[in-house]
Amino acid sequence: MLSSTIRRAWSVVSLTILVSVGTGLSTADAATYRVTGADSRGLAIQSEPRVGHVIRYVPNGTALNVACQINDGGQVDGKVHKGRPFTTWDRLSDGTWVYDWYMSTPTVGADGYSPGVKRCGATSGVPPVAAGCVDWPASKFLQTPLTRAANSGAGYAWQNGSYYDEGFHKGCGSATTMNQHYALDLGMKLGDPVLAPGGAGTVEYAGWAPSDWRTCGKYVVIDHGGGWWSVVCHLDQVKVRTGQTITDNTIVGTVGGTGGFAPHLHFSLMRNAKITPSGGVYGGQSARPRHMRHLGCTAGHYDHITKGQKVCH
Template sequence: MKASSAAARSLILLAALVVGVLGVAGPAQAATYHVTGADAQGLAIQSEPHVNHVIRYVPNGTALNVSCQVNNGDQVDGRVQYGRPFRTWDRLADGTWVYDWYMDTPTVSTDGYSPGIPHCDAGSLPALASGCVDWPSSKFLQTPLTSAANGGTGSVVANPHYGTDYHVNCNTTDHMNQYYAVDLGMRAGDPVLSPGGAGTVKYAGWAPSGWESCGQYIIVDHGGGWWSVVCHLSAVYVKAGQAITNDTIIGAVGATGTSEAHLHFSLMKNASITAAGGVYGGQNARPRHLYHLGCGGGYYDWISQGMQVCY
């Protein structure tokens, strides 16, 4: 199971309702600062720079790695500086957010930023490829691996190859659009989860003629026209029409349709499927805000080449 406890699973379900964060998880130049001045409950770690998106609380004195700041988040506790609502938030190295008022970062200047801390509200995320869409912040998205991945390390290396090889097409009408598909360096036999979590299996099995490079693959319908696809499986554990949860092991990593074991996953909007089971058309979706339990928990909001991805 992806979750290690009932409490962790409850956190995933809560996160599904509050996802939607700006920027990139784990950017460079992170520096350590500390929580200070929070009340007895502690400082809220939130999934975005807005109130009511709480993941957990941490007490005063907690060291947090701050990567960058925005100056356009929500005002909290009526805080005011320079005669204006205080809206500065700090993005942490794992992609989550805290309200800067309760951090010992350098005093915020009149521009709403602490001197020496990078700005992260512009330029940190590459422009969306023409014709593609972002996976919506209102829908749950998770890393499709478990703690068993790669011999129990629970982490993998991502190889997106955006716009190259088979990772092409945003919105062609007669091909499988895979521009933002991600390859994960996993071992044969590693268990696979549905990236979009709960849904209904549309297709599971060997890809039909014309889609052979996917090998054994699974398409899951997550509602509202949003689908996820995983390819190259050595085994398939679900069948078309089956309802699955965030925790359902839908298959196992393999090398079917390719020369080396790995997991290829992609996200689609308003795609179509042939009678034989080939997915095509619609728009390819960029993975955004993937929830993970490993490596301290948090979110990945941009998957880059060579990035470590945890379960």
């Protein structure tokens, strides 16, 4: 989905940040400011208001839509204001973050905020994670698991099946079941190609789910390192084998309805799960999809996935 060529392009192209679906913010709440004073690499656009979560860099002069500010983010470059660490960050209208020091927003006051810029509030539009579950880490690659071929070339699908804690989407941290609280169902056609939502990794299991997991039908489990796995279920065809190394562009299978369902794509993310000798996944924690990048619909990322959302390739 996110080819290396396109990812490189993202790091050098000057973009005006637009609204992405699922952020809970709109351009009506935003004002446009410009990047100023950044070094030759540019200003880092990050998925969290702290260092180490870089999505891409944009050069000086780039116009960005600032929706709100916080003053309790991370400190960058040792910047100090009024004798205190400078921790003011701007949340953009697509849900990403930039360090305010390098923006043309009004000078930050003693309270850590620019006059006239809205304060974000505690949750910034993202609901708290369910008890016992975890967020997928912003530092790890995450992509929508469909391609531009989805739904007869439409390049998108609707999250129109079971949502969090509905149907078979149960369990945050059970030691004996396949925790699927944050699993998602995307409406797709039989035979549509499927990518691993976690991008590159190693195939932990590929084939028919064993008897106690039979509702998954044919499924693929990918190990993305650090204890993080992704799972895609109900496949019509499995295109990879156990032990295979894949990239973010590897087609791991095609959409089906195996396991007793109408064709659709069920996918989930987990941390520190285990697998039985016969290939059943259990234990660990269900992980909420966060910062999921996409190429379609003007490109960008979904800060989190909402019920009934349109999801682009």
